[in-house]
Amino acid sequence: MSLFDRLDWLQKAIDILPVGVWLMDREGRIEYGNPAGQRIWGGARYVGPEQFGQYKGWWVDSGTPIAAHEWAAARAISQGETSIDEEVEIECFDGQRKVVLNSAMPVRDEHGAILGAIVVNVDITERKRLEEHLRQIADRDPLTRVLNRRSLYETLASEIQRARRYRSPLSVIMFDIDHFKRINDNYGHAVGDRMLLGTVETVRGELRAGDQLARYGGDEFVIIAPGTDREQTSALAERLRNLIAGVQVPxxxxxxxxFGVCQADEEDADGLIARADRLMYEAKQSGRNRVVTG
Incomplete structure (x- = not known):
């Protein structure tokens, strides 16, 4: 008898695997779960496919809940389907939330009849956190933590497409701090950074959840305001102008x-930013501390 014919040795091998492995019978009942699987889920529920709803999970790509019949194990047993690395967020039995790669395949006898399923779970929670951290670094301005210039153009291009698809308005605001170079020269860059951070904090407090604030460069910032027309966005810019001017720092x-304010027309992201920039420049040429809408 070879080594791999002995089930006790096979179980020992599965027990030391760093991924979760579950063996289920034809009724969907768990016959075996290795230690890694128990750790991932914080335990196990020994239920049949009709009760797979007790497992709480969401599809990562859409955020929608996973129905009982949609779990990879249920599909493997009921339909003979093999699923590889489906990315799902789960609520473990100890209350934790994790992201796992969920795979399942049917186990068949020599005649092709389904005897059960093998399910494999890989915990990628830490990997997803690292990916999000790296994305934040790549997408955010290191000082103010708002969107950087690259991410601004990507986000604006996406919002322009969305606005055209749904025939909804989209407006942008470009603004900068008046005489910022003079502030840096007279008070130092540390003070200039404090002014940038204070201005960003004031602006953020007035934005809606769907609005985006980005640092265009230096002391120039852009607000993307989906679903708002020129008049509404001009009112927001005027409110921001008054709030910022009212802040007193000893x-x-x-x-x-x-501020320069404009509503998207037929131009692309470059054209819309360029138009807002021209309007902001007009505001500066007209005496600064004002809003120009075009």
Whole structure:
């Protein structure tokens, strides 16, 4: 008898695997779960396919809940389907949330009849956290933590497509801090950074959940405002102008900003930003601390 013909040795091998392995019978009952699988799920529920709803999970790509019949194990047993690395978020039996790669395949006898299923889970929670951290680094301005210039153009291009698809308005605001170079020269870059952070904090407090704030460069910022027309966005810019001008910092000059506001028309992201930039420049040429809408 070879080594791999002995089930006790096979079980020992499965027991030391770093991934979760579950063996289910034709009724969907768990016959065996290795230690890694128990750790991933925080235990196990020994139920049949009709009760797979007790397992709480969501499809990562859509965020929709996974119905009992949609679990890979249920499909393997009921339909003979093999699933590989389906990315799902699960709620473990100890209350934790994790992201796993979920795979399942049917086990058949020599005649092709389904005897049960093998399910494999790989916990990728830490990997997803690292990916999100790296994405934040790539997409965010390191000082202000708002979107950086690259991410601004990607986000704006996506919002322009969405606005055209749903025939909804989309507006942008470009603004910068008046005489910012003079502030840096007279008070130092540390003070300039504090002004940038304070301005961003003030602006963020007035934005909706769907709005996006990005640092275009230096002291220039852009607000993407989906679902708002020119008049609504101009009112927002005026409100921001008053709020920023009303902030008093001891031993520092008052901060004011100049704003350019426009609503998307037929241009692409480059064209829309360029138009907002021209309007902001017009605001600065007209005396600063004002909103120009076009």
């Amino acid at each position: 031993a520092l000059p008052p901060v004011t900003c100049s």
